[in-house]
Amino acid sequence: xxxxxxxxxxxxxxxxxxxxxxxxxxxxxxxxxxxxxxxxxxxxxxxxxxxxxxxxxxxxxxxxxxxxxxxxxxxxxxxxxxxxxxxxxxxxxxxxxxxxxxxxxxxxxxxxxxxxxxxxxxxxxxxxxxxxxxxxxxxxxxxxxxxxxxxxxxxxxxxxxxxxxxxxxxxxxxxxxxxxxxxxxxxxxxxxxxxxxxxxxxxxxxxxxxxxxxxxxxxxxxxxxxxxxxxxxxxxxxxxxxxxxxxxxxxxxxxxxxxxxxx
Numbered sequence: 001x002x003x004x005x006x007x008x009x010x011x012x013x014x015x016x017x018x019x020x021x022x023x024x025x026x027x028x029x030x031x032x033x034x035x036x037x038x039x040x041x042x043x044x045x046x047x048x049x050x051x052x053x054x055x056x057x058x059x060x061x062x063x064x065x066x067x068x069x070x071x072x073x074x075x076x077x078x079x080x081x082x083x084x085x086x087x088x089x090x091x092x093x094x095x096x097x098x099x100x101x102x103x104x105x106x107x108x109x110x111x112x113x114x115x116x117x118x119x120x121x122x123x124x125x126x127x128x129x130x131x132x133x134x135x136x137x138x139x140x141x142x143x144x145x146x147x148x149x150x151x152x153x154x155x156x157x158x159x160x161x162x163x164x165x166x167x168x169x170x171x172x173x174x175x176x177x178x179x180x181x182x183x184x185x186x187x188x189x190x191x192x193x194x195x196x197x198x199x200x201x202x203x204x205x206x207x208x209x210x211x212x213x214x215x216x217x218x219x220x221x222x223x224x225x226x227x228x229x230x231x232x233x234x235x236x237x238x239x240x241x242x243x244x245x246x247x248x249x250x251x252x253x254x255x256x257x258x259x260x261x262x263x
Contacts, residue, residue, distance in 0.1 A: 022073030030061030
């Protein structure tokens with residue numbers, strides 16, 4: 001991500017880590033990610049120019065915490081070292097330092113700071129929060145307002161599709177149809193994206209239901225299917241249940257069923 005201030009420009013890597021529970025070694029993990037990013041940058045620069053870079057872009061780890069309760073784990077790398085306060089004071093200057101940057105979705109919006117963010121970013125974070133602590137009220141209206149506010153944001157179609165799919169698969173109370181009803185009537189592009197996503201999700205849901213029905217019939221009549229047979233059922237379920245039901249009813253055991261499958 002390029003940044004500009006009064007003294008010039010800088011390129012900064014933002015390393016986003018998604019976390020649903022506090023990790024006492026989170027600072028160590030993100031430090032490893034940051035070092036790995038810098039190492040890859042050095043390798044690419046050397047391959048391109050024949051020499052190592054003289055300086056590196058900053059790599060800033062960001063932890064997006066999606067837990068049900070606010071983050072309760074350590075927030076700095078210093079807390080990971082097994083040192084007494086006295087030894088920390090003596091050795092502190094010689095130890096790596098890192099303070100976690102945490103976007104804590106369990107904390108109310110008003111207490112998370114006044115960071116400016118794109119409407120689509122806010123919609124994505126709202127979806128992640130809803131997956132952990134769903135609240136039926138406003139679950140269509142709030143994303144709709146953010147999506148409608150993002151008309152001029154780049155890449156909006158892909159982000160909208162991802163947000164809707166995430167809500168659909170993770171939150172039982174979410175309805176793509178209700179979201180469609182609440183989108184600004186002038187937002188034709190988003191309505192088209194949502195209709196396409198909703199149609200595909202409904203189709204996938206029908207196929208998944210067929211696969212579940214076929215697998216349950218196999219279990220009831222012949223026993224637990226192997227992983228390869230279950231995968232075949234899922235792959236073929238889009239063609240309908242009829243052929244599978246005929247094979248299952250005619251088969252004497254699982255081996256006989258697999259022998260009846262077309263190549």
